[in-house]
Amino acid sequence: MKSSNELRTMLRSIDHRSYPAYKSLAGQWQFDRYVLSIDHVQGDPFASPSSLHVELAHKVDGFPAVYYKEDCSRIALQDYLTRRLAEQFERYNFKAKGSGKSGLMSISRCGQEILERSACEITETKLIVRFHVGFPAFGRSVNAGDMEKILFDFLPRCVEFGLLYARQDKKKVEETVHLAEDQEALRGILAKEGLVAFVANGAVLPRKSGISDLPMAGSVPFTSPKTLERTFTLPHKGEITGMAVARGITLIVGGGYHGKSTLLEAIQSGVYNHIAGDGREFVLTDDTAVKLRAEDGRSVRDVDISLFINDLPNGKDTKVFSTEDASGSTSQAA
Template sequence: MATADYLLRAFRAGVATHARQNRGHQGSGSFQPLSLPPQVLERNIVSFEKETVQIAFHISLPGSADNRVLGRQAMQMFAQELTGIVDTLNAWIAKTAQLKRHCDVIEDMVVLQNELAQYGLMAFVGDGAILPRQSGVSQAPLKENAVAFYAPDQMAVEVEFKNTGRKRGLGIRPGVNVLI
């Protein structure tokens, strides 16, 4: 799950860097990668078979007003832009330390979700988390003037993570809770 998420984010970065989107009539002629929220979820659009990785995505061929495919522009999409996207994927894969960190964090998250009850918790918010969002419709964390979250001492707990060690944060216990 973690490696697949990493590859989808790399693919999206490659599209943002290399693809000239909406080159045809009415916005046709674009790569359409999955829009990824910050949450990491299991998805079926990445598959691993022996020594190959397959990523499914939509592509809209560039068309004209009279419903013909614009061949030269389509060729550019496949010959140049897709090659650049794959190069970005390979560059991200080559960053093994970054890939390992991504996988370690996701593994720790999944293990904690499965072990919350053992800690007597229903949720955990780690110290240093940036909780404010960029806007009311954005899931991206606030970048400017953001204040990191730290649990008050009376509500703080420590949990042990396999990959990233012991972490302190707010332990939310079952019952009635109000967060503002």
């Protein structure tokens, strides 16, 4: 494996050459704390940015092994590190100048859900983080000076402050792992108790807007009806009380703007764990659940819907019902 000094020398040697000269940098390079792999080099500054990844041995990243021993905590820690590195990239994004996507530094954008992503992977021996960089250009020529800033100044700082345990808020890391373990424990309780969903008292279900998944400020916290209220004990949080939904058919009714859809959407998203501060941290649903909804306008052929709909104004037979444009209720009945 070649050293970072060799990378610097090679980079300087291609300065102002045609942009495809960047492809000569592909490969693995040993830096002080990590191995940098340049996996794919974009062919043009206006093309999709180049793909890179870094690998850190666990003795370097310093995270306690207990934090990634179980799948639930490992995935939560990976999610945390992806967000941390994204924050660091934002500080240096496009600080290297040039044409097209020159200077872009990015990693997978995380939503409110905690998901296993290819962007960050923790194995038994190392931490692997994958991201994208827009290699700087003068028009369509190599801008080695700004590329050197990215590889030897910006990226090492991002790795240090985004991926090293010594630079993290240790209490926040611990809380992230403990939340994941509590969520996993609660999912186990639901399965054991024959429940399909749980909505904790105090949960914030409404979202900021129709295009934002952030919690709505000033919304009314959820309170379970007493008939469905259950209390469970979690390993870190302790006792938690909320609405438990049993297997079978549960009907949710209410007037307009009473929160029926909001509750259903929260339960729907409960197949995923959510980050601290989302408001739905303990809104959990059986992770095999799927959403079914009535579909306006679909074709229905030869279906018996007489149990739900009959005596149609046009006298149409609902025991062998067909239509090319079903209404919502007809579609649901079918």
